[in-house]
Amino acid sequence: EDQVTQSPEALRLQEGESSSLNCSYTVSGLRGLFWYRQDPGKGPEFLFTLYSAGEEKEKERLKATLTKKESFLHITAPKPEDSATYLCAVQARNQGGKLIFGQGTELSVKP
């Protein structure tokens, strides 16, 4: 069964304290892995798509990496405005347009 697990469920950081979020997945043929950011009361906002192991993408203080079993979202020197829930999702080759989401990591960055 295709599955996505994110850890930790919640993460509290001090401003400037770098860390990583994990997304572990099991899927029968990965078509793509997606990272989203979701602020309270809003819909998820697209961040990155990763297609194959070894691929990396960067955007400001965020860097996403992908292996055959997991993806990491590295946050370098975070700021309070990076506080949000970060969602990971995978699309399998035999699942049409279906995205399977993890439960998310709630990140809080304190000044």
Place this chain on the structure above:
Amino acid sequence: ETGVTQTPRHLVMGMTNKKSLKCEQHLGHNAMYWYKQSAKKPLELMFVYNFKEQTENNSVPSRFSPECPNSSHLFLHLHTLQPEDSALYLCASSQDLFIGPRGAYNEQFFGPGTRLTVL
């Protein structure tokens, strides 16, 4: 209007009411989706439409009835809901369903959601 819009943003309804949620995308996309987001649970796909045709119904109860009159508009008709149906309902769209052979991306763009409360 840009991106994906949803109306209403908040909805409170009784179990015997009939209401509809509306989604419109201004991105020229071909695929549209309905998701349910309950507290502390992963986003749950409900329906997928591609070029107005439904391609996926993820075992959703019949009290939820989708409608896609064209590639830009998507509705979710609600009737005789239960309190456990209270959640954030999100609409999304993507250029296509699949990632093409040259890696064309099909990331989904989400609307702000409708916060539904069933009394």
